[in-house]
Amino acid sequence: MNQLPSISAPVVDYLENHEQKGLLRFLTCGSVDDGKSTLIGRLLHDSKRVFEDQLAALRSDSRKHGTQGKAIDFALLVDGLEAEREQGITIDVAYRFFATDHRKFIVADTPGHEQYTRNMATGASTSDLAVILVDARKGILQQTRRHSFIVSLLGIRHVVVAVNKMDLIDFDADRFAEIEAGYRAFAESFGFDTLQVIPISALQGANIVERSPQMPWYAGPTLIGHLNEIDVSSDDAGRPFRMPVQWINRPDLDFRGYCGTIVSGRIRPGDPVAVAASGQHTRIARIVTMDGDVEEAQCGDAVTLTLTDEVDASRGDVICDPKARPEIADRFSAHLIWMGDQKLVPGRTYAVKAGKQSATGVVSRIGHRIDVNSFAQDEVDSLSLNEIGFCDLALSAPIAFDPYEVNREMGSFILIDRMTNQTVAAGVIWRSLRSADNIHRQAVDVDKQSRAIVTGQKPVALWFTGLSGAGKSTIANLVERKLHARGRLTYLLDGDNVRHGLNQDLGFSDEDRVENIRRVGEVAKLFVDAGLISLVSFISPFRSDRQMARTLFEEGEFVEIHVAAPLEVAEARDPKGLYQKAREGKIRNFTGIDSPYEPPQAPELVLDTVALDAEALADQVIRYLGLD
Amino acid sequence: MSNRRSHLQRLEAESIRILREVVAEMKNPVMLYSIGKDSSVMLHLARKAFYPAPPPFPLLHVDTTWKFREMIAFRDRMAAEAGMRLLTHTNAQGVAEGVNPFDHGSSYYTQVMKTDALKQALDRFGFDAAFGGARRDEEKSRSKERVFSFRSAAHGWDPKNQRPELWSIFNTRVKPGESMRVFPLSNWTELDIWQYIRTENIPIVPLYFAKERPVVERNGALVMVDDDRLPLHPGEVSQMRRIRFRTLGCYPLTAAVESDADTLDDIVTEMLIARTSERSGRLIDHDEAASMEKKKREGYF
Ligand SMILES: Nc1nc2c(ncn2[C@@H]2O[C@H](COP(=O)(O)OP(=O)(O)OP(=O)(O)O)[C@@H](O)[C@H]2O)c(=O)[nH]1
Numbered sequence: 059m060n061q062l063p064s065i066s067a068p069v070v071d072y073l074e075n076h077e078q079k080g081l082l083r084f085l086t087c088g089s090v091d092d093g094k095s096t097l098i099g100r101l102l103h104d105s106k107r108v109f110e111d112q113l114a115a116l117r118s119d120s121r122k123h124g125t126q127g128k129a130i131d132f133a134l135l136v137d138g139l140e141a142e143r144e145q146g147i148t149i150d151v152a153y154r155f156f157a158t159d160h161r162k163f164i165v166a167d168t169p170g171h172e173q174y175t176r177n178m179a180t181g182a183s184t185s186d187l188a189v190i191l192v193d194a195r196k197g198i199l200q201q202t203r204r205h206s207f208i209v210s211l212l213g214i215r216h217v218v219v220a221v222n223k224m225d226l227i228d229f230d231a232d233r234f235a236e237i238e239a240g241y242r243a244f245a246e247s248f249g250f251d252t253l254q255v256i257p258i259s260a261l262q263g264a265n266i267v268e269r270s271p272q273m274p275w276y277a278g279p280t281l282i283g284h285l286n287e288i289d290v291s292s293d294d295a296g297r298p299f300r301m302p303v304q305w306i307n308r309p310d311l312d313f314r315g316y317c318g319t320i321v322s323g324r325i326r327p328g329d330p331v332a333v334a335a336s337g338q339h340t341r342i343a344r345i346v347t348m349d350g351d352v353e354e355a356q357c358g359d360a361v362t363l364t365l366t367d368e369v370d371a372s373r374g375d376v377i378c379d380p381k382a383r384p385e386i387a388d389r390f391s392a393h394l395i396w397m398g399d400q401k402l403v404p405g406r407t408y409a410v411k412a413g414k415q416s417a418t419g420v421v422s423r424i425g426h427r428i429d430v431n432s433f434a435q436d437e438v439d440s441l442s443l444n445e446i447g448f449c450d451l452a453l454s455a456p457i458a459f460d461p462y463e464v465n466r467e468m469g470s471f472i473l474i475d476r477m478t479n480q481t482v483a484a485g486v487i488w489r490s491l492r493s494a495d496n497i498h499r500q501a502v503d504v505d506k507q508s509r510a511i512v513t514g515q516k517p518v519a520l521w522f523t524g525l526s527g528a529g530k531s532t533i534a535n536l537v538e539r540k541l542h543a544r545g546r547l548t549y550l551l552d553g554d555n556v557r558h559g560l561n562q563d564l565g566f567s568d569e570d571r572v573e574n575i576r577r578v579g580e581v582a583k584l585f586v587d588a589g590l591i592s593l594v595s596f597i598s599p600f601r602s603d604r605q606m607a608r609t610l611f612e613e614g615e616f617v618e619i620h621v622a623a624p625l626e627v628a629e630a631r632d633p634k635g636l637y638q639k640a641r642e643g644k645i646r647n648f649t650g651i652d653s654p655y656e657p658p659q660a661p662e663l664v665l666d667t668v669a670l671d672a673e674a675l676a677d678q679v680i681r682y683l684g685l686d
Numbered sequence: 687m688s689n690r691r692s693h694l695q696r697l698e699a700e701s702i703r704i705l706r707e708v709v710a711e712m713k714n715p716v717m718l719y720s721i722g723k724d725s726s727v728m729l730h731l732a733r734k735a736f737y738p739a740p741p742p743f744p745l746l747h748v749d750t751t752w753k754f755r756e757m758i759a760f761r762d763r764m765a766a767e768a769g770m771r772l773l774t775h776t777n778a779q780g781v782a783e784g785v786n787p788f789d790h791g792s793s794y795y796t797q798v799m800k801t802d803a804l805k806q807a808l809d810r811f812g813f814d815a816a817f818g819g820a821r822r823d824e825e826k827s828r829s830k831e832r833v834f835s836f837r838s839a840a841h842g843w844d845p846k847n848q849r850p851e852l853w854s855i856f857n858t859r860v861k862p863g864e865s866m867r868v869f870p871l872s873n874w875t876e877l878d879i880w881q882y883i884r885t886e887n888i889p890i891v892p893l894y895f896a897k898e899r900p901v902v903e904r905n906g907a908l909v910m911v912d913d914d915r916l917p918l919h920p921g922e923v924s925q926m927r928r929i930r931f932r933t934l935g936c937y938p939l940t941a942a943v944e945s946d947a948d949t950l951d952d953i954v955t956e957m958l959i960a961r962t963s964e965r966s967g968r969l970i971d972h973d974e975a976a977s978m979e980k981k982k983r984e985g986y987f
C-alpha cells in the first residue's frame with residue numbers, strides 16, 4: 059500500500075507528492091477487547107511503519123506478554139505502557155502515524171475499558187472520523203453505545219463500524235447482517251453524515267488492506283479503501299471570522315501584535331473586525347510573519363495580527379467578523395462528560411477554561427443524565443465518573459462562544475477542580491440561557507452605600523472558619539458583644555442555629571455542605587447590603603466553598619478569619635462530645651475525622667487559639683476592623 | 687478562493703499555538719535545547735511564534751560533558767542568532783565522582799548526568815514549564831504522552847493517570863514545585879522533521895551529513911572517536927569511515943551509520959528506505975525492556 063520510492067526515483071517528486079497528501083485524523087473505539095489495538099498494530103505493520111528493530115522487539119514481547127500464543131500480538135505495537143502490556147488492555151490513548159499513497163493518517167487508539175472513558179474522549183475530541191469496533195461474537199455492547207454517543211456528542215460526523223473477529227464466527231454473513239442492522243437502527247438518531255459497516259479480522263488482516271477471499275459476500279470497500287476515499291472536509295474557512303486572542307506580542311512601544319489561531323473564516327488586511335466582548339470596531343492592518351507580511355490568513359493558521367486602531371483586547375478576547383459575532387453570556391446550557399474521580403457537586407465553584415478564556419463557574423442545574431444504554435433522560439442531582447449530563451452553567455464573567463455544533467473551537471470548554479487541578483469535565487455548549495437576560499435585576503433607589511451612611515459603619519462579613527471545638531462561636535460571640543458595646547449594628551449567623559431553621563433540610567453530604575455555605579453566604583450578603591456587620595461562624599471546611607462565598611462580596615467586604623486549633627487540641631476540648639461520637643462511628647462525615655478540613659491559604663486573619671484566650675483574640679478582630 | 691494548507695503548514699500552526707499557550711499561561715518557561723534536529727526545528731518554530739520579538743524564554747542545555755564537540759559549537763551559534771539567553775547545567779557531583787558512560791554503564795550514567803542533572807537545573811531556576819522536542823512517533827511510551835505532560839514536584843510522570851486533554855484546550859494549572867513538560871512536536875514524524883528542515887532551510891549540526899570520521903566498531907555498532915577520552919578496548923583500532931548520524935546524543939552512546947548521504951535529499955532518501963528506527967542508534971534504549979517509560983517516570987525527557 060505504501061509504495062516506497064526506488065532510490066533512483068527523484069526524492070523531490072516523492073516529497074512533493076507526500077506533502078500534498080491530505081490528512082485524516084481518526085480514532086478507534088468500542089468495547090474492551092474488541093480488537094482496536096490489534097487493528098492499529100496491523101495498519102502500522104501493513105503500511106510498513108514498523109522497522110526491523112521494532113519488529114524484533116515485538117516478536118519477543120509477543121512471546122512474553124502476547125495473547126496469541128507464540129504468534130505476533132499486534133496490539134503490543136500500540137499498547138506502549140508497562141501496565142498495559144502486563145494487563146493486556148489499553149489504558150491511555152496512543153497517537154500513531156501512517157500513510158498510504160493517498161493520505162496521511164493520525165490515529166488515536168483509545169481504551170475500551172469503561173474506567174478510562176475520559177481517555178477515549180481525549181482521543182475523540184481531535185478526530186474527524188471514528189472507527190467503532192464490534193466483536194462479531196458479542197455484538198453491540200454498552201461500551202459500543204457509550205462510545206457512539208460520545209462520538210456523536212463531540213461532533214464526529216463520519217463513522218465506520220468494523221465488525222471484527224469474523225474469523226471466530228466462520229465469516230458468517232448472516233451474523234454480520236444482523237449486527238449491521240442492529241447498529242444502524244440504534245445509531246439512526248445520531249444522523250451521522252456517513253456510516254460504513256465493514257466485516258474484518260484485525261488478526262488476519264482480512265478486509266483491511268486486501269479484500270478477504272473468505273467473505274466474497276461482502277461487496278463494500280476495505281477499511282483502508284474507505285479511509286483513503288472518504289471526504290470529511292468541512293468548510294471552516296467559509297464561516298464567520300473568529301480569532302481568540304492567545305497572547306499579545308509587545309516587543310517595543312511601536313508594535314502591538316495580537317497572536318492567536320484563526321478558528322474559523324479568513325481575513326485580509328483592510329477587513330473590518332470587532333472585539334466580541336466590548337463591541338469595539340477596527341480593521342486588520344497587517345498579518346505579520348517571520349517570512350514577511352502575508353495577504354491572507356485562514357482557519358487553522360497561527361497568526362500575528364496588527365489592528366488599525368488602539369482597541370482594548372487581551373488574552374481571551376475574540377476578534378471576529380463585525381457582522382456575525384459570537385454570543386456573549388455568563389449562563390448557558392451544555393452537555394458535560396464528567397471525568398472527575400469525585401462526583402460533580404452542583405453549586406461548587408470550578409475553574410472554567412473555554413478556548414483562551416478563563417473564568418470560574420458553577421453548575422447551577424443538572425437537567426438530566428443520559429442513560430447510555432437506552433438514551434433515556436434520568437433525573438439526578440449529581441454526575442459521577444464517566445457519566446454524561448445536560449446541565450446549566452453560571453459563570454463569574456461572560457464569555458464569547460458559539461454553539462458547539464456551529465463551531466467546535468468556540469463551543470467547547472473544560473472544568474477544572476481548583477483544589478486538585480484535575481480536569482473534571484469536558485463540556486460542549488448547546489446554547490446560552492437567554493431567559494437570564496430578561497430577568498433584569500430590580501433597580502432600587504436606596505442602595506448599600508446610602509444605608510451605610512445611616513448606620514455610620516463599613517458593612518463587612520466576618521467569616522469565622524475552623525474545626526468543631528476550635529472556638530468559633532465563643533470568639534464570634536465576644537466580637538459581637540464588643541461591637542455592640544461600641545454602638546455597631548451587627549448580626550451573628552451561627553452554624554448550629556442556622557441548621558435548625560433556614561437549613562434544616564440539609565444534611566452533611568458534600569452536596570449539602572456546599573448548599574449550606576451557599577445559603578449562608580447569600581444571607582450574609584443581604585445583611586451586608588443592609589449595612590450591617592455580619593458575623594458568620596461556620597466550620598465551612600472546604601476552601602472552594604469559602605471561595606465561592608467570597609465571590610459574592612465586593613473587594614474588602616469579606617474577612618476570612620481562621621480560628622486555628624490543631625485537631626488534637628480541638629478533639630481534647632470536645633465541648634459537645636461530638637469527636638467521641640465520630641470516633642465511635644456514630645456520626646458520619648465529621649470534619650477532621652472522616653471528612654477533611656482545608657485550612658485557608660491566605661485568610662485576612664489567623665487567630666491562634668492555643669497561644670491566646672478568647673478575649674484577646676476577639677480584641678484582635680476589633681483591632682483589625684480599626685474599632686479599638 | 688480556498689487554499690488548502692499543506693501538511694507541514696498545519697503542523698507548524700499547531701506547534702506555534704502550543705508554544706504561545708505556554709508563554710501566555712506559565713510563569714517561568716524554558717526550552718530544553720538538545721542541539722539535535724528536533725531541537726533545531728523546535729527553536730525555529732519558537733522564533734516564528736514570537737516574531738518580531740525573540741522567544742520570551744531562555745534555552746537550557748543539560749551538558750553531560752560527553753556531547754560531540756561540533757554540537758557545542760553549533761549550540762552557541764544558534765542561541766546567539768536567535769537572541770536568546772543560553773543556560774547550561776552540568777551535574778557537578780557527577781563530574782566530581784567521575785561518572786562516565788564506560789565505567790558506570792549507560793543506564794547509571796544517563797540517570798546521573800542527564801536525568802538528575804535535568805531535575806537539578808529545573809529546580810535551580812524554578813521553571814514551571816519546559817519545552818521538549820520529543821515526538822510521539824519516536825517510541826511507544828512517547829506515543830502515549832500528552833502535549834502538556836504534568837510532572838509532580840519530584841519531576842515524576844504518572845502515565846496511568848494523565849490529565850484528559852481535549853481539543854486544543856490545555857489544563858496548564860500546577861501547584862508550586864510542580865511543572866509541565868510540553869511537547870510542541872508531538873504530532874511530527876521523522877519524515878516531517880526532515881522535510882521541514884529542507885523547506886525552511888533550517889541549519890543542523892554537520893554530523894547529520896556523511897563525512898570521513900574516526901570510528902571504532904563495538905558490539906556491532908559504530909562509535910565515533912570524538913576525543914581522546916574514549917578508552918579503546920584491546921584489539922580496537924580507530925579507523926576512518928564515511929559515516930553520519932540519524933540521531934545525536936552523547937558520542938559514546940550514539941551509534942553512527944555508514945552512509946554517503948551528504949545532502950538533505952540523500953538523507954531523506956536514506957530515511958525512506960531505512961529498515962531500522964532512528965532510536966536504534968540510541969545505545970541506551972536497549973538496556974531494559976520498557977526502559978524509556980521507566981526513565982520518563984523518573985524525570986527523563
Ligand atoms: N481471533 C481474533 N482475535 C482477535 C482479532 N482482533 C483482536 N483479537 C484478539 O482480541 C484480544 C483483544 O485485542 P486488543 O487489540 O488488545 O483489544 P482492544 O480493543 O484494543 O482492547 P482495549 O484497548 O483494552 O479495550 C487479543 O487477544 C487479540 O489478539 C481478530 O480479528 N480475530
Ligand SMILES: [Mg+2]
Pocket residue numbers: 094095096133137147148167168169170
Ligand atoms: Mg487497545
